[in-house]
Amino acid sequence: MSLLVIENIRFQIEDKVLYQDASIVLHHGEHVGVTGANGVGKSTLLKMLQGELLPDSGEIVWQPNTQVGYLDQHLTIDPTLSIYDFMALAYRDLVEAERALNAIYASMSVDTSDAVLAKAARLQSQLEAQDFYRISHRIEQVAAGLGIAPLGMQTAMGQLSGGQRHKVMLAKLLLEQAEVMLLDEPTNFLDAEHVTWLAEFLNQYTGTFMVVSHDEAFLESITTAIFDIDQSKIRKYKGSYQQALEQKAQQSETQHKQYLAQQKKMDKLATYIRKNGAGVNARIAKGRKKQLAKMVPIEKTRRVSR
Ligand SMILES: Nc1ncnc2c1ncn2[C@@H]1O[C@H](COP(=O)(O)OP(=O)(O)O)[C@@H](O)[C@H]1O
Ligand SMILES: [Mg+2]
Structure with a gap:
């Protein structure tokens, strides 16, 4: 059951766009780690979920009457x-x-x-x-x-x-014991033995939580899903922190391969056009022409027409 739905949010601080068309769903009982580079918007996301900040657009909808616990600074x-x-x-x-x-x-x-x-x-x-x-x-x-x-x-x-x-x-x-706990860097100020205790406590927690932490071993020991913030998007990966990292690496490898394949196609097309010169457009079916036009970036077009 979804406890929280974040839909198409956009949020900008000064000239920095933290989230753009970002959507994510949190389910009851999930133990989520929130990850991402420094300054990417992890703390800001928790502040939004606490109602301290509003997105510029989009929606953040909690299931009615959800008790949300957080550290009120x-x-x-x-x-x-x-x-x-x-x-x-x-x-x-x-x-x-x-x-x-x-x-x-x-x-x-x-x-x-x-x-x-x-x-x-x-x-x-x-x-x-x-x-x-x-x-x-x-x-x-x-x-x-x-x-x-x-x-x-x-x-x-x-x-x-x-x-x-x-x-x-x-x-x-x-x-x-709130239904949902939002924790931002809870291991700050804790010694190693207390971090271990906290990890055990969270593992036994029957409720839902979202934790921001830089401590990878801590995250690995407590999470069942990861919300990773990258390039203004929030992506969800199921499984432990390590599994999330692997999925992310795999996805970016797939994306990279797709990119390379597309580049190859474009180079082939450019070569074809260069060889065949003028008149080639006439030989390309109308629909196909539109599709190709979208694929050819400006710099390649220029190179072709030189
Ligand atoms: N009150 C503020 N005024 C201006 N910029 C801010 C403010 N709060 C946060 N930021 C900027 O927003 C970005 C995201 O901040 P934050 O959510 O704290 O990042 P994270 O927790 O992922 O390290 C950072 O680049 C930070 O500099
Ligand atoms: Mg932070």
């Missing part, structure tokens, strides 16, 4: 919040449900109506269904995995360096 974080409490914001709804449940329990000595009991039962089953009682365990697991625990879980967010803050924001994003 502009997010204002309460600097007095502890790392633990910030990560627990991933479970904000559940924490609120627990608070409401506790309030009901506290009021039960005065109000034991059926409506109140029914509400308490509903909240209780919501908490159990979403594994509320394992939240602290999950927060600790992710904090250990990304190397956050040694910073001290009670350390205030305001005391962290940029890199440490990035790691904690990534941890919260992973805990949120």
